[in-house]
Amino acid sequence: MPDKADAVIIGGGVMGCAIAYNLAKEGLNPVVIEKSDIGGEASGSNGGGVRQSARNLKEMPLAMESIRIYGQLHEELGMDVEYVRAGNMRLCTSEEELATMSQSVDNQKAVGLELEMLDRKQVLEINPYVGEKVIGASFCPTDGHVNPFLTTYGFFKNAKAHGARFYTHETVKKIQLKKGRVTAVVTDKNRFETDLVVNAAGIKGRDVANMVGLDLAMRPIFSEAMITEALPPLFKQMVGHAKGLFYGRQTMHGSFFWGGFVGTEQFIYRDGKPLFHYIGPAISRMVIDYFPVLKDLNVIRTWSGLIAGMSDGIPVLGVTEEVPGFIFATGFSGHGFGLAPVIGRLISQLIMDCQTQISISDFCYSRFHEGADRECACKKNGACTTLTAVCPNKRQWLKTI
Numbered sequence: 204m205p206d207k208a209d210a211v212i213i214g215g216g217v218m219g220c221a222i223a224y225n226l227a228k229e230g231l232n233p234v235v236i237e238k239s240d241i242g243g244e245a246s247g248s249n250g251g252g253v254r255q256s257a258r259n260l261k262e263m264p265l266a267m268e269s270i271r272i273y274g275q276l277h278e279e280l281g282m283d284v285e286y287v288r289a290g291n292m293r294l295c296t297s298e299e300e301l302a303t304m305s306q307s308v309d310n311q312k313a314v315g316l317e318l319e320m321l322d323r324k325q326v327l328e329i330n331p332y333v334g335e336k337v338i339g340a341s342f343c344p345t346d347g348h349v350n351p352f353l354t355t356y357g358f359f360k361n362a363k364a365h366g367a368r369f370y371t372h373e374t375v376k377k378i379q380l381k382k383g384r385v386t387a388v389v390t391d392k393n394r395f396e397t398d399l400v401v402n403a404a405g406i407k408g409r410d411v412a413n414m415v416g417l418d419l420a421m422r423p424i425f426s427e428a429m430i431t432e433a434l435p436p437l438f439k440q441m442v443g444h445a446k447g448l449f450y451g452r453q454t455m456h457g458s459f460f461w462g463g464f465v466g467t468e469q470f471i472y473r474d475g476k477p478l479f480h481y482i483g484p485a486i487s488r489m490v491i492d493y494f495p496v497l498k499d500l501n502v503i504r505t506w507s508g509l510i511a512g513m514s515d516g517i518p519v520l521g522v523t524e525e526v527p528g529f530i531f532a533t534g535f536s537g538h539g540f541g542l543a544p545v546i547g548r549l550i551s552q553l554i555m556d557c558q559t560q561i562s563i564s565d566f567c568y569s570r571f572h573e574g575a576d577r578e579c580a581c582k583k584n585g586a587c588t589t590l591t592a593v594c595p596n597k598r599q600w601l602k603t604i
């Protein structure tokens with residue numbers, strides 16, 4: 204006997220859990236299928252950076268709203284997610300970096316972000332531990348960081364409390380269509396009848412799109428991270444390299460998280476074979492260079508993760524004309540964790556009411572598949588959400604049952 208679900212969400216990362224939570228709160232009966240553990244992929248391996256700064260400007264309205272939600276998430280989820288809003292500092296060591304950063308700061312301020320350039324003296328007033336080579340920085344005071352495990356767990360726990368069902372260690376193999384519309388999701392253990400599928404499969408978002416004959420300009424990007432032993436509190440900001448080569452923070456319990464891409468050009472391949480374990484030392488060397496105070500700290504664990512990198516660096520969100528009932532929430536390109544609370548809300552709003560509080564038309568699937576001289580189908584209609592033929596409109600549907 205096939206199971207039934209109002210919506211099947213593929214992927215139990217932070218996005219799948221946040222979407223399930225918001226949908227279940229609205230009265231739907233969503234099912235989340237996760238092939239490993241909840242938060243077992245990118246959502247459990249990331250740095251927890253929650254930033255608006257240094258994003259593609261198209262994402263800025265989403266990031267700003269997400270930061271607002273993060274500010275009250277502990278109340279909404281009924282648990283501490285270790286959210287710290289103490290700023291994000293991107294450190295510059297040359298005039299060239301300062302000039303590039305300055306230009307970027309101006310662009311971001313023009314879309315309403317509170318952001319400033321600091322000279323070395325101002326940097327030291329906020330963070331006295333930066334090394335001598337740092338001559339300035341950008342600083343966004345409303346950025347911050349969060350504990351990614353607690354946040355993902357918080358959405359999961361609350362989604363369950365509102366009636367969402369989770370199936371872990373179960374893999375979606377197939378999405379069935381009838382006359383082009385979604386009718387069921389087949390896993391290695393079950394079959395779920397549904398007219399709505401959300402692709403929240405992270406790095407596997409492309410494979411899931413392929414299941415319904417769609418494709419995404421997505422590729423995996425390797426990223427390594429590490430955690431050190433703990434020290435008493437030194438600083439609260441998220442800090443990072445001007446060009447993003449490394450980034451990190453001190454966690455609530457005192458360990459330092461560091462991640463990045465530094466050194467990958469020199470070290471990642473030898474004779475065509477990847478040498479991943481060289482990246483950790485390369486990040487460490489750079490961190491010590493920028494924060495000499497940490498030079499004797501032991502690294503206690505390193506790991507790697509894959510980023511769902513879109514060719515244009517921004518996610519794919521919303522419905523598509525090609526396959527009614529198929530909704531994208533994937534391709535967050537290495538900075539999705541900061542967006543999770545707002546994505547949960549927007550995808551839920553889209554499913555329930557066919558409109559979102561912030562336009563998601565810049566993120567539509569058809570941006571990749573229409574001629575450059577043609578307007579995106581979503582934009583033609585004002586917003587993705589007005590594609591009425593494929594609009595789920597679940598609130599109307601709920602009234603009829």
Ligand SMILES: Cc1cc2nc3c(=O)[nH]c(=O)nc-3n(C[C@H](O)[C@H](O)[C@H](O)COP(=O)(O)OP(=O)(O)OC[C@H]3O[C@@H](n4cnc5c(N)ncnc54)[C@H](O)[C@@H]3O)c2cc1C
Nearest residue numbers: 214216218238245246249250252375405508538539540541
């Ligand atoms: C090392 C690293 C550091 C990062 N640092 C930051 C940061 O500081 N700040 C920030 O904002 N972002 C950061 N990110 C990015 C961030 O982690 C992601 O954007 C975010 O977690 C994406 O969440 P998700 O739910 O879309 O994907 P995931 O967490 O990857 O979840 C997708 C889930 O789908 C499941 N799945 C896939 N296919 C199937 C299938 N067929 N059937 C069932 N389940 C399936 C997977 O098992 C997975 O659990 C970082 C990423 C990495 C790797």
